[in-house]
Amino acid sequence: MSVAPKRPDPPVVGKVTHHSIELYWESAGQTSDSGKGDGRLRFCLQEADKSQGWGNVHIGYSYSYTVTGLEPSSSYKYRLRVTSDHGNSEFSPAITVCTTKEPPSGEQLHRIINLTQDIDKLKKILETGDNLIDVPDKFGYTPLMVCAQKGLTNIIEVLLPYGADVNAQNSSGKDAMMLASFAGHLEVVQLLRANGARYDHQDKGGSTSLHWAVDAGHLKLVKWMIRDGAAIDVVDFSSKWTPLMRCCAMSGHVEVARELFFAGAEVEKKDKDGKTALMIAALNGHRDLVQLLVERGADPFMSTEFGMSALDMARSFDKKKVVQYLEGVMEKSRKEKRRVTGDD
Template sequence: MSPKIMPPSKPHPPVVGKVTHHSIELYWDLEKKAKRQGPQEQWFRFSIEEEDPKMHTYGIIYTGYATKHVVEGLEPRTLYRFRLKVTSPSGECEYSPLVSVSTTREPISSEHLHRAVSVNDEDLLVRILQGGHVKVDVPNKFGFTALMVAAQKGYTRLVKILVSNGTDVNLKNGSGKDSLMLACYAGHLDVVKYLRRHGASWQARDLGGCTALHWAADGGHCSVIEWMIKDGCEVDVVDTGSGWTPLMRVSAVSGNQRVASLLIDAGANVNVKDRNGKTPLMSVVSLLEERKKKQRPKKSCVC
């Protein structure tokens, strides 16, 4: 003979356990009469329901025989309301009163730091750095520090804030580029000048052996190149990969006449040879020939 199962009495609200910015732990105690005895079909079943504050309806977010559930995927600093539903094996059910609980503030992380830099938010950046919870040089998912991003985008005020908070101006990303190289390529002269005043080096090289002047030449920003040379940057510096000077790189890659003229006027050697014996003139001739080939219309085949 099966033991008599009492209908459920009105349960207490679920008890709130650990609360984070994205989760809430709820648990509830079995009453003595609801002890787990016999087959599972004779157990009391529990459901956690969440209130929809706009519709004033309830949605089931958990149902089963456990006495604890963690609600996840929640929004930070948001109020949620839950109730417990207890269903007897015979199908009778009772609901608890509502319990209200708010998630916590989202903890400051490196994502917030990089987000502040990406949107050029000075006030937010200062607050994050003053909080002391995030290291100023922590890289983003692409291996860029906040300074690298600010330098590349030309956010001079953010660059100054980051430097004043101890960022390392000579750190490199995964390809070996530092903040100075990125600023030179992007043409942000104010950032270039500031980084130089705070210890950035012209001699640094990326993994391909290129220096900041090689990258400035690639970027095609004459005002930056002119200032770099005046600041003492070596005009005929050779990369350790292809053996190219900035003039050779311009001749072989972009063919930018203004940059080439600027470098030549600054004393660049027009007769220097790379590891394959090519001079800048030979390289630019090859570049122009290649461009002509691409511009020639393809001959149609008449069948």
């Protein structure tokens, strides 16, 4: 007489990690000899949920299964049922398995920094000595870079004594100070500088930390960086723009430009296309910055090798206020020249 399979033993525990549990079982001769069906056994593995209900995690013919996606240091309960051509067995007694503690990892370190900023947990990971301090995230940012961008000074103060590299650069060449500079975190920049961060680093586009601070128009930070010794006229690689030229192209921030002038920024320096800061400001419509440049000695009559002046560029881009101002300046200059030479 053919009968359903007998109640199986609980699953046997194999390899256990912080996020997975391997379970396996044996058929123990539970096959049918009646000739009905293919005689194979099918197994149903269930896991208890928090309410002690049960849910299927695996149904199939294999004699093992690895449950994944589990939480570290957590208990899980499993039971097994066998099905043959003649019916189902009872479920096995349940077995309880606990996942292991999550090992320290760069991913864990980044998770703490991005989500909880739990300093005690952070220190525990760093104290393992597993050399995780500069492990990059999926965007290529080290923990220090992430903190610099976010302005997490308190976390940076934890990372630095463990040897975080203040001058490490990501795939685009940006370092922690460049990220902090663009975000305007003065206190972070000061802390990084006190721990060896350098102003002469350039990213893959040739921009320095000062370029990035100027781009974002962070006046207080720009002032401090200049007084701290940041080079004023370093050019980037693509456009050959100095920080002053970048100011003229990007924010048009008059007070930032004024600080660069006070520090000795070269007014008539030309970029790769022969444009001066005045020309760049004019074609971008920064009327007040154009006025400041003229007042600081920029020559409105200067032109590129193709004969384009700042006024020509302003006209080409329909920057009416700039055109009106430059026309007035140039007419006044011509009148003064005629008066001096007696050509009136």
